[in-house]
Amino acid sequence: MDILLVDGYNIIGAWPELMALRDRDLPAARDRLVEKMAEYQAFSGYRVIVVFDAQYVQGTERKYKYHSVEVIFTKENETADQRIEKMAISLSNRKTQIHVATSDYTEQWAIFGQGALRKSARELMIEMESIEKGINKNVKTIQEKKPVTKIPISEELAEIFEKWRRGEK
Template identity: 25%
Template structure:
């Protein structure tokens, strides 16, 4: 299985529509990117880890969100340092794609035999026009009062 390591804020700043959200609300932009990656992951057999600089107070350093691993660096480390450590820990680096437009991160990944892709290219090719389906949208089974009444009539009439 391919592993994708994403430089979170680097990607947010490189994608125009995400950058516009980022200017208004950092949490909304982060969540939008996470949702897009979850949707991408649902369509492909890949493992994805996204790394953001600095965690917010009360947030864990790492969490799983619908199969996506979200990691926050802890000062004095930054996301680049965490990405380098994750690259080093990968057993099969040839099947690891590092998504970042940061030259130092990309060069390090290449020296470790990992694949690299510019953040803007990854976004354009895989996320920008992809359907935005969150897990909640995909499995929303809520019924209107009318639908509920109809189903109750159907099940009660069979007794």
């Protein structure tokens, strides 16, 4: 199993689209990152966990799921880096490969020491762009595909059948 741990604010601060959104509306930038990671998770099959520092959100530690993506806000006085390092250790086993998405150089070296692989924010962005192109291509192919009938019928008759199917008269 592959697990991707994402340093949320590090990625938001590195992706131009999310940086621009962050400057206007930080919660919207967080939500957009989580939406993109949900697409990543669905396409790649990785388990995705996005970790945000508690410094921008008041209160105690918070966890929730959004479209199978786990979102964690660290507890007070705990950084996302610290939580990611702990998770990299606790989730690691022979059947699991941990990937950490961050451009924090110190964090990259810390996770290397625990056997995790790193993805820089730029690498993740390029991979995400490729995934989005793949998704768009798949959607376009599905939309262009017409159901094949065994009996050739005219467009007019096909429209009549379609109205019947929808319950229209």
